[in-house]
Structures are given as structure tokens and as C-alpha cells.
Amino acid sequence: MLLTTSVGSLPKPDYLAKARAQARKGELDHKALRRLEEQATREWVQFQDEIGIDIVVDGEQYRGDMVAFFAEQLPGFKQSSLVRSYGNRYYRKPIIADKVRRPRPVTVGWWTFAQSLTSRPVKGMLTGPYTIMDWSFNEYYPSRRATALALAGVIHEEAKDLERAGAQYIQIDEPAISTRLDEIDLAIEALGVVTKGLRAKTITHICYGNFEALAPKLMKLPVDQIDLEFANRKFELFGAFKRLRFTKEVGLGVVDVHSHRLESVEEVADNLRKALAVFKPEQIYPDPDCGLKTRTPQEAKDKLRVIVQATRIVRDELNGARKPSRRPAAVAAARKR
């Protein structure tokens, strides 16, 4: 119970960030870049192993944008020139120009590499079909629904291959799902295509906007676990969840990925104790709010360590190995369940 994990991305070390910039300018060849990506992956897996994270991620050291990474490897997509996202930030929004195909696995090689480095389970990380659709131009499929469902078939194949390779956990991220709630039924339908028949535990991470509107649909998401940011919203979601009949597992974001401030162990432990008043211990997977790639490597490491230490304290309290320091009522209640 209270298995710790991460949402997916971890920051790239300086040497890798520099190498990627060099590779873009053609000053570094593909092989040399790949070696550094492997080095960074190895370092992150070792770090998670050492501090005792229960479910490890590969840290996505070889990915840039979460949609572009898939678009670059799936025939049917073509790359566009720059479009602006906000302020002075630009990206290459992929164009679906033809039927999207998957002649070979996209993530299985990296997953296998990461899993070879640790005895802990490594999570497979995929971008969901609704998000890929919403973040791409479409010149081929007749509608948004047709696009999302076609992509769902492709991502399903990838998930199957991850499972065949041995992945016990597969996360399908849908950050776009909550930005157009008028289309949430389509997003649910597409996600259902992805997870259909999978025996691995399935997870989706949502960066929510309007939680009140999203809440009634949460139980309909065809995954075992829903991962949400709690810390960033000062844990006010606990109140909302109390009113929901929520039986899925919850990826519980307990540190804010947008803040430089390092949470204290006691503060995170206390929020986990509060969570025990809302969820059963086996429902809860403590993790950061979102991908940690926006933090420095040091900040990310510090935040992950705090999560592990805080979780250990609360876990020991639940096992009766440690006297609860605060909120004994919630912990006692959780132990009875």
C-alpha cells in the first residue's frame, strides 16, 4: 500500500540538454546523443532505485514534447514549421497527413532498457489518443472522433507490446482531456480502445482545469488509476472526493511541480494522513503533481526524496510500527478498513 511513483518526465541533466541543442544544430550525431540519453536514463533509474521509489519511470530523457515524440515515429504524421503556443514559446505542431500507422514499437525499446536496470517495476508511458489528436493538425481523417479513434488503435498496439515486454503498469497521459469537457465522452471512448483487454494496471494522468465539471466523469475513465495534482490546489480536492463514490486508485500528487519550494517531509506526511480519511491506503499512490521536467535535477531529486520519506512514515504508522505524530483519528480509521 501507498506505493510511490512519478508522473513521467524527469529533468534532463545539463550535459543532455546541451547535447540535444548540439544535435539540433547538426553538431552531434545520433549515436552520441543516444549514448547520453542512455546515461541520463541510467542515472535516473538508479536514483529512484536507491531512494526506494516503488514504481520507477524512465524519466523520458529521450523525449521532447510528449505529442511530437510519438508523431515523429509514426508514419502518417508530418512535421510542420513553428507555431506559437503562448508568449514567446513556439513548437512544431504535428500534421496528420495520412493514415497513422505503427510499423514498429515506439517506446518498448526504452522501456526494456530501463527495466533491465532495476528489479522494481518500470511504468510504460504513453500519450493518449485524445491529446495527440487535440494537439495535432488533421488533414486526413474526416472528424475529430475518427482521428481520436484511429490514434487509439495505434496506441493500443503500443500498450499491448509494452505488456508483452513485461510492463505491469501502463500510464496513458491525457492532459488535453480536461480542457474541452464538451468532448470528454470522446476522450473516454478513445481511452477505452487503448486499455481494452490489457491485463497490466492502467493509469491516466490528467492536468485538470475545471474539476467540478470533470468529477462526474472520473469513474467513467476506463483505467484502474487516475493521477491528479492535489498539492498545487492546496489539497482542496479531498473535499470533492469525499462526496464522490470513487473506487478507482488515485495517483496522489503531493508535491507541487511548478514551485521551487521544497515541501517538508512532515507536511507531505500530514497531507497523506488527510488522504487516508478520503481513500483506502491501497487506493493511494503518492507521487508529484505532474511531470518534474520543469524543475532542476536537484529540485526534482529533493522532491522525490521527500515523497518517499513521508510515505514511509505514514506506512509505518499504518502498520503500527510507528506512533502517529498527528491526526491519529484518520490513520486509525484507515487501519480498520
Next chain:
Amino acid sequence: MLTTVVGNFPKVAEAGYGTAVIGAINRWQKQELSDGGLEDVFQDVTRAVIKEQEAAGIDVVTDGQIRWEDLVTPLARRLEGFEINGLERFFDNNVYYRRPILHKTPVRKQPIFLKEYLFARSCTSKPVKAVLPGPYTVVALSEDRYYRNVRPFLRSIAEILNEEARTLAKAGAVMIQFDEPALGFGKPPMKDVVEAINIATTGVQAKTALYLYFGHLDGTLPALRPCRVDLIGVDVVSDPKAITAVRKQKWTKELALGCVDARNTKLESVTELHALFDVVKRVVPKGRLYANPNCGLEFLPHEQARQKLNRLVEAVRRYK
């Protein structure tokens, strides 16, 4: 039928006028580039996008809003009373804007877009229209911590926009456009919106236009009939039912048909554009019709934006 654009243009063009804007803004933010240095880059790109509209054969051009980060903060930043806050999603696009927060009575101390307008006009002999955010969209995209009430907020923004519009008209703007994408979402308070638009257009010595784009058109057109504007722009791409609403409307104003999808790269055929022209020419006389993309072109990569404009002009020229 005349051709025009809605407002913004890609700020960068890897195979065209370049990506100087990105580096210039970065250097300016790090204080390695002066205000004047940044302004030079903005002027170069503004001139380039105006030349591009001319080359495509667009009849009424804009400055491409090269300086604009989004639709509302260029105005809100230069008014007293607003603070600019964090990123929010811009309607149903995968694009973000910074949300203005109103803390006290908004005040316009001096003309806001006048210099930019005069520069754009000096770049071309074609008519240049001035584009402003509409009062309702400013209100809808802002957080109101002062009035805590839509109507007085709308009225004060409308008065400010009216001062600005009068200034621009005096400076020679032939057309002044108010963009109201927010009218496509939720249930806008249409009576207050009409009142605000009428305040904004009062006494403006230029053609006034109200542009609707994104979302849906349910009931919006009939509710806008009492608006004192000369032209209404409608996006018939985002809402599949919009063309029916256009057909059913009793048109007493000019109509600008937003018929080319500026949010997707798929290029329209001349035939499908002509089918839309066929519908609108039955409800609005040809001399009172404009054709333009459904919204600003900045959602597209530059190459596709250029192709879309060329296709629009081609369709209008070949239309009999």
C-alpha cells in the same frame, strides 16, 4: 466581394521573413536588447506581413498584430487598473494567454495602438483596418476583482474602446474591428453586450465591424441585430450549424464570411468555398460581402497561412 484577414499573422516564417522575433524578445527580456532594437524587429516583420497580404491580393489588410501576445493583454497591459496574471487556455485552442485581473477602475491615459496603426498604414497604399478586442471578450477573459459585476465592467471597457476607436478613426483607419470570440461560449448576457458594443462604436468616424469566431452561433446573430455596427464577421468553419444561422438571419448589415479554416492546415478547395459563397450571396448583396479566414492566421505555420490566403483570393476572383 472583398477579401480581408481577421487580425493576426504568424510572427515567424522559417522559409519567409525569418524567426527574428523569437531571439529579439528573448534578448529584450534579458535586457540585452533595447526597446528601440525590439521595435525595429517588430517593424520589419510588420512590413513583411503587410507585403505578404498585398502579394496575396488581400483588399483590406491588418498589421498582423506582430506585437500582440494574445487578444486581450496588449490592451489590458496599457490600461491602469489591470494586473497581468498566469496562463489560461485561450478558448478551445491549445494556445494560452495571460489572464488580466482588474483591481480598480480601468483608465486609458493615452492612445494605445495609434503609433502601431500609423506605422502599418505607412507600409502600404491598401486600406489598413484597426483591430481591437471587443468589450465582452475583454471582460470574459479577465478576472474582475473590482466591480464583481459584468455590466459596469463591460460599460467601462466599452468606453475605453470607444475613445481608442475614435482616436484610430481620426488617424485615418477606414475600418475598426472589434473581436468577440467570447460570444461563442456559454450564455453571454446579450442585452449588456449589445449596450457595450453600441457604446464602443458611438461617434466613430469609420466603418465598424464586429467579428465572431470559435464556439457556436446559437441565437447570437438575432440578438446582435440592434447593434450599431456596419459589418458582422461570422466563422462558418468552427460551428457546422453557423451557415444555417447566417442564411436565416435578416441581414441589414454587411457580412464578412469566415470561410477558410485558420486552425487546421487542410487546404480548402475552390469548389467548397464557392458553395459557401452561393449561400451567402442569396442573403447579402455581393457588394456588401467580405471573405476572410475564420479567425487570425497565427494558429497556422507560416507556409500554410500563406497558402490559405492565396486560396481565399483565388476562390473570390474565380467566383462569378
